[in-house]
Amino acid sequence: MSIATVFSSSTVPQTMDLTCVNTIRTLSMDGVQAANSGHPGTPMALAPVAYCLWQQFLRFDPQDPVWPNRDRFVLSIGHASMLLYSLLHLTEVRAVSKDYETLGEVSVPLDSLKAFRQLDSRCPGHPEYRWTSGVETTTGPLGQGVATSVGIAIGRQWLSARYNRPGFEDLFDFNVYALCGDGCMMEGISSEAASLAGHLRLSNLCWIYDNNHITIEGNTSLAFTEDVATRFIGYGWNVTRVGDANDLEMLARAFRTFQSTKDRPTLIIVDSHIGYGAPHKQDTSGAHGEPLGEEEIRLAKRNYGWPEDKKFYVPDGVYDHFRQGIGKRGKQLRDAWFARIGDYRKQYPELAEELFRMQHRQLPEGWDRDLPEFPADPKGLATRESSAEVLNAAAKNIPWLIGGAADLAPSTKTRITQEGAGDFSAENYAGRNFHFGIREHAMGAILNGMSLVKVRPFGAGFFIFVDYMRGSLRLSALMELPVIYVFTHDSIGVGEDGPTHQPIEHLAHMRAMPGLITIRPADANEVREAWKVILQLHHEPAVLVLTRQAVPTIDRTKYGPASGLARGAYILADAPGGNPEVILIGTGSEVSLCVEAYEQLKKEGVRARVVSMPSWELFDVQDKSYRESVLPPHVKARVSVEEASDFGWSKYTGSEGHNVCIESFGASAPLKQLLKKFGFGSERIIAAAKSQIAQPRAQS
Numbered sequence: 001m002s003i004a005t006v007f008s009s010s011t012v013p014q015t016m017d018l019t020c021v022n023t024i025r026t027l028s029m030d031g032v033q034a035a036n037s038g039h040p041g042t043p044m045a046l047a048p049v050a051y052c053l054w055q056q057f058l059r060f061d062p063q064d065p066v067w068p069n070r071d072r073f074v075l076s077i078g079h080a081s082m083l084l085y086s087l088l089h090l091t092e093v094r095a096v097s098k099d100y101e102t103l104g105e106v107s108v109p110l111d112s113l114k115a116f117r118q119l120d121s122r123c124p125g126h127p128e129y130r131w132t133s134g135v136e137t138t139t140g141p142l143g144q145g146v147a148t149s150v151g152i153a154i155g156r157q158w159l160s161a162r163y164n165r166p167g168f169e170d171l172f173d174f175n176v177y178a179l180c181g182d183g184c185m186m187e188g189i190s191s192e193a194a195s196l197a198g199h200l201r202l203s204n205l206c207w208i209y210d211n212n213h214i215t216i217e218g219n220t221s222l223a224f225t226e227d228v229a230t231r232f233i234g235y236g237w238n239v240t241r242v243g244d245a246n247d248l249e250m251l252a253r254a255f256r257t258f259q260s261t262k263d264r265p266t267l268i269i270v271d272s273h274i275g276y277g278a279p280h281k282q283d284t285s286g287a288h289g290e291p292l293g294e295e296e297i298r299l300a301k302r303n304y305g306w307p308e309d310k311k312f313y314v315p316d317g318v319y320d321h322f323r324q325g326i327g328k329r330g331k332q333l334r335d336a337w338f339a340r341i342g343d344y345r346k347q348y349p350e351l352a353e354e355l356f357r358m359q360h361r362q363l364p365e366g367w368d369r370d371l372p373e374f375p376a377d378p379k380g381l382a383t384r385e386s387s388a389e390v391l392n393a394a395a396k397n398i399p400w401l402i403g404g405a406a407d408l409a410p411s412t413k414t415r416i417t418q419e420g421a422g423d424f425s426a427e428n429y430a431g432r433n434f435h436f437g438i439r440e441h442a443m444g445a446i447l448n449g450m451s452l453v454k455v456r457p458f459g460a461g462f463f464i465f466v467d468y469m470r471g472s473l474r475l476s477a478l479m480e481l482p483v484i485y486v487f488t489h490d491s492i493g494v495g496e497d498g499p500t501h502q503p504i505e506h507l508a509h510m511r512a513m514p515g516l517i518t519i520r521p522a523d524a525n526e527v528r529e530a531w532k533v534i535l536q537l538h539h540e541p542a543v544l545v546l547t548r549q550a551v552p553t554i555d556r557t558k559y560g561p562a563s564g565l566a567r568g569a570y571i572l573a574d575a576p577g578g579n580p581e582v583i584l585i586g587t588g589s590e591v592s593l594c595v596e597a598y599e600q601l602k603k604e605g606v607r608a609r610v611v612s613m614p615s616w617e618l619f620d621v622q623d624k625s626y627r628e629s630v631l632p633p634h635v636k637a638r639v640s641v642e643e644a645s646d647f648g649w650s651k652y653t654g655s656e657g658h659n660v661c662i663e664s665f666g667a668s669a670p671l672k673q674l675l676k677k678f679g680f681g682s683e684r685i686i687a688a689a690k691s692q693i694a695q696p697r698a699q700s
């Protein structure tokens with residue numbers, strides 16, 4: 001029955017389907033009203049879409065919302081969060097601990113809905129992964145959700161290809177649904193992601209586009225007239241339409257079409273009415289992002305045939321109806337899956353062990369046994385080169401360490417070269433090398449999606465182009481996903497490519513981001529230690545910043561051991577008796593310059609210390625005594641050396657310290673000329689050190 005028909009009759013017939021749909025609607029309206037902030041219109045419009053999907057199709061067990069083979073539902077229109085919270089509440093999804101244990105209590109009790117958008121509520125303004133069980137990914141920045149859903153779908157295909165075996169062809173066969181709107185469609189990231197999804201023929205992926213013609217400023221005709229269907233057909237998607245968001249039968253037909261489409265992703269374009277049922281606000285941008293107001297709510301409830309004055313009202317039978325639908329189906333599927341996992345373990349013990357470890361974010365036994373040691377070498381090698389060796393040694397022992405680049409694997413040296421590693425493609429979903437194409441923003445979101453299914457993804461590119469993916473990277477950090485970003489061409493060291501390719505402020509950007517670990521290793525052995533640290537992270541994304549040009553491999557018999565990297569900063573070379581009069585702090589390719597300067601200063605009788613500081617974040621979490629042993633507070637003469645902006649360095653050098661840095665956009669020239677122009681040679685460091693020592697300072 002079309003729910004639209006209800007408004008043509010004076011008495012409103014209430015089937016249980018309709019009652020459930022209207023419960024979602026009214027909970028959403030009431031939640032937004034109570035918060036006096038939020039987005040009521042789209043949950044009201046899409047309640048039937050979400051209801052149909054969850055109640056009839058989604059293979060999801062509310063009792064165990066982390067069951068690995070569950071279908072994923074991504075609310076890419078994060079502003080419509082009350083839609084998701086209402087569903088989580090009505091289906092009685094259980095809370096899960098940080099260790100993936102299902103707790104007894106429900107994830108979103110009615111009181112949380114009532115406390116929508118309030119401090120510590122399980123219903124924050126936009127859905128947050130890790131905070132509310134049942135939220136599969138954090139959404140809010142439009143386009144991120146759909147792009148992440150592509151990563152989840154890719155991850156699923158990879159899991160299926162590796163772990164589904166004879167007798168267990170359906171071990172991983174889950175689908176990924178993403179609900180998006182005009183905003184998601186307009187954002188470039190959705191185009192990047194949809195293009196790749198079509199190319200990879202991800203038939204397990206279904207996007208539902210809420211074609212309501214409304215965004216914040218008004219009608220979409222202000223800025224958006226493209227033919228979305230044709231665009232997606234061009235990407236190689238299957239496109240189907242539902243002309244009325246209230247038509248449960250038509251919706252069900254569209255979902256069945258998706259399920260029977262085996263060779264490409266599906267886009268369901270749904271025509272809906274924002275603020276459905278609100279007499280003065282329906283189909284207007286006024287229904288988008290502000291509470292309806294008490295009177296409008298009353299009128300909308302009257303239209304629904306709902307008790308007008310009841311708030312947060314869940315009629316009898318609604319919970320039970322969901323229990324009998326999604327609840328029963330989900331539990332049966334989940335229990336059947338776990339019943340068979342025991343047999344799988346017997347037949348494929350090694351694969352089962354891999355899965356167990358992966359799903360708990362553990363590493364295989366002996367994962368680091370092949371990591372190379374690099375002999376001292378004054379000529380050395382680029383850190384991107386040493387990284388290639390370390391990555392490959394680790395990949396040998398961690399089968400689910402998979403990834404690729406945005407068309408830059410030959411430059412970033414991120415290819416997994418071992419025999420059989422293969423390339424991930426529509427023909428080979430088992431490949432470990434991914435080709436994201438020149439789509440940095442989507443690559444970041446896709447890595448997040450892959451990480452959400454617990455494989456260990458890495459993505460690579462030139463450091464400068466982190467600008468193109470900052471939105472996704474920020475969500476890696478916000479979601480606490482251990483995604484690995486490998487960025488090469490880290491400085492003016494790239495030489496001739498010039499200012500467009502020379503990162504300046506980028507290290508400062510990365511270091512400013514909470515929860516992100518940035519590491520810029522100085523030589524090959526620091527690269528090994530960096531990978532060691534990164535691979536053991538559970539909740540932090542990491543950015544590994546590498547050189548294009550060769551850097552000396554430091555003689556560790558003479559200078560401090562590279563294992564110091566794990567503490568973020570360590571003493572590489574010291575003054576006699578550990579009593580320096582000046583400290584030189586360097587990162588990456590500048591550390592060997594500091595060592596050069598140190599040797600010269602030593603000859604001249606100057607007591608210098610060199611601190612290699614590959615990671616601010618790792619250093620900052622060390623205890624005070626360690627930090628002060630590396631940077632003794634009484635030694636105020638300090639020089640930092642980094643081919644980048646000095647932003648933030650005074651934290652370590654003090655306001656009177658000296659920062660050898662770059663304050664412009666770099667230049668295009670051979671490296672030697674650039675180093676001269678920008679003053680990156682030991683002479684400048686030596687001069688700065690001497691001037692620091694000579695500088696009069698106030699006694700503290």
Ligand SMILES: Cc1ncc(C[n+]2csc(CCOP(=O)(O)OP(=O)(O)O)c2C)c(N)n1
Binds near residue numbers: 042141187
């Ligand atoms: C990247 C990004 N830019 C801007 C916003 C602010 N914003 C939130 S909702 C919205 C309009 C979205 O329109 P649509 O997707 O059609 O949602 P509807 O109004 O139909 O619910 C905007 C611009 C955002 N959340 N993310």
Ligand SMILES: [Mg+2]
Binds near residue numbers: 181183212214215
């Ligand atoms: Mg819209």
